[in-house]
Amino acid sequence: MHIWKVICVGDLHLGRMPGGLSYVGNQISVDVALTKLVDEAIEREVHAVCFSGDILDRTNAYFEAAGQFERAVRQLRQQGIEVICVSGNHDWNTLPSLRRIFSDARLLGGPGEWGSFTLPRPDESSLQFVGYCFPADECQTISFSSFPQVKAKASIGLLHCDVGQMNSRYGGVELSYLTGHHLSAWSLGHIHKRTLLHEDGPFIFYSGSLQPLHINERGVHGAELLEISAEGKLLRHLQLPLATIYFDECRIDLSGEALTREEVLADIREALFTRLESLGIDDFEYVGIRVILKTDEQSYSAVESFCRDFDYADSFIVGRSTVYLESLVAECEMDVSEPGDYERLLTETVALLSGTEFAEGENAERGVTLVDQAQELLQEKLGQHFFQAFSDDVERKQDIRRVLVEAGVSLHARIVRSRRGSNVA
Numbered sequence: 031m032h033i034w035k036v037i038c039v040g041d042l043h044l045g046r047m048p049g050g051l052s053y054v055g056n057q058i059s060v061d062v063a064l065t066k067l068v069d070e071a072i073e074r075e076v077h078a079v080c081f082s083g084d085i086l087d088r089t090n091a092y093f094e095a096a097g098q099f100e101r102a103v104r105q106l107r108q109q110g111i112e113v114i115c116v117s118g119n120h121d122w123n124t125l126p127s128l129r130r131i132f133s134d135a136r137l138l139g140g141p142g143e144w145g146s147f148t149l150p151r152p153d154e155s156s157l158q159f160v161g162y163c164f165p166a167d168e169c170q171t172i173s174f175s176s177f178p179q180v181k182a183k184a185s186i187g188l189l190h191c192d193v194g195q196m197n198s199r200y201g202g203v204e205l206s207y208l209t210g211h212h213l214s215a216w217s218l219g220h221i222h223k224r225t226l227l228h229e230d231g232p233f234i235f236y237s238g239s240l241q242p243l244h245i246n247e248r249g250v251h252g253a254e255l256l257e258i259s260a261e262g263k264l265l266r267h268l269q270l271p272l273a274t275i276y277f278d279e280c281r282i283d284l285s286g287e288a289l290t291r292e293e294v295l296a297d298i299r300e301a302l303f304t305r306l307e308s309l310g311i312d313d314f315e316y317v318g319i320r321v322i323l324k325t326d327e328q329s330y331s332a333v334e335s336f337c338r339d340f341d342y343a344d345s346f347i348v349g350r351s352t353v354y355l356e357s358l359v360a361e362c363e364m365d366v367s368e369p370g371d372y373e374r375l376l377t378e379t380v381a382l383l384s385g386t387e388f389a390e391g392e393n394a395e396r397g398v399t400l401v402d403q404a405q406e407l408l409q410e411k412l413g414q415h416f417f418q419a420f421s422d423d424v425e426r427k428q429d430i431r432r433v434l435v436e437a438g439v440s441l442h443a444r445i446v447r448s449r450r451g452s453n454v455a
């Protein structure tokens with residue numbers, strides 16, 4: 031029985047470096063993960079490698095990125111492996127212009143249009159790819175008007191889109207629209223977190239970013255291997271952990287302790303060992319970690335200056351992994367468990383700033399206005415290209431909320447301290 035083997039790749043963003051680790055060398059670049067992907071595809075003797083858009087990051091598309099992609103395509107094609115692509119919102123205009131690459135690789139459709147390519151077999155059990163190229167930087171919904179006829183039993187759809195988000199600016203599409211087209215699988219791009227949306231009927235999934243690009247892209251990243259029967263049934267799918275870096279977060283409780291710099295460092299090292307041991311992620315050469323030092327109002331200032339003065343070029347070796355600190359954050363312990371606490375915190379901060387003791391009347395109102403302004407500003411920022419890759423992730427939204435609260439807590443603690451004339455640090 032013939033089995034089709036295909037590797038599906040989500041967002042690459044070639045040309046972008048994982049954020050927060052600019053001091054680390056090229057060993058964590060997307061290109062390194064792409065090289066591993068090529069080796070894996072050749073070793074597993076797959077029939078095709080599919081890319082679901084945002085292959086090139088918009089910031090660097092014509093420079094390093096295009097050359098790196100071209101090299102990967104050439105290596106795959108030399109082994110007879112098909113390379114099938116669609117563009118995303120980052121490379122909708124740059125990808126189609128790489129004519130040299132697409133004399134050998136396949137770009138399905140054109141901006142805003144569907145296209146199709148069929149890998150034939152002598153016994154007629156062919157594999158058909160259908161895909162849509164993103165039409166612009168932004169696009170509200172995906173149009174299915176030019177959707178091709180699917181003749182093969184085995185078929186894979188490639189689409190850069192935002193499933194279930196009909197208000198999205200990045201190709202909103204209902205899941206039912208995808209399940210309604212009877213394909214074997216849909217390999218989607220845009221969401222950087224690996225997400226399996228539909229297991230039976232068509233297998234619909236985001237394989238996520240090949241190499242995580244931000245501290246919020248935690249966990250194992252890579253590509254998805256699909257095995258599809260000649261009858262078009264998905265026999266197996268498997269995540270290939272091809273990323274060379276693993277992002278994680280680690281919290282250390284330092285509250286109630288007066289520690290020296292050396293003691294804090296020892297605590298961090300100890301916590302990293304415990305954390306990585308519990309994760310069991312031996313496969314990863316590099317780990318990028320955000321360490322959050324929980325503290326209280328007494329030691330906040332000392333811990334905060336420790337974080338500020340920390341030399342990030344220091345890395346830790348933990349087991350077989352080299353651990354880089356993405357950031358070191360001091361978090362002041364305050365009780366903000368109830369929704370009312372956030373309001374109290376903000377109105378108090380406003381009151382303190384304006385030299386008033388009590389957050390009542392006008393000051394309470396100003397607190398609310400501040401929250402609205404912050405929200406507006408964030409929404410505007412999230413609409414900008416630089417942030418778009420992360421703006422759709424639910425976890426990201428929670429992160430923004432956390433960052434806002436942390437900033438508020440930190441500001442509050444500083445103001446309280448400065449008013450007391452304390453200089454703990």
Ligand SMILES: [Mn+2]
Binds near residue numbers: 118119220221419
């Ligand atoms: Mn995208």
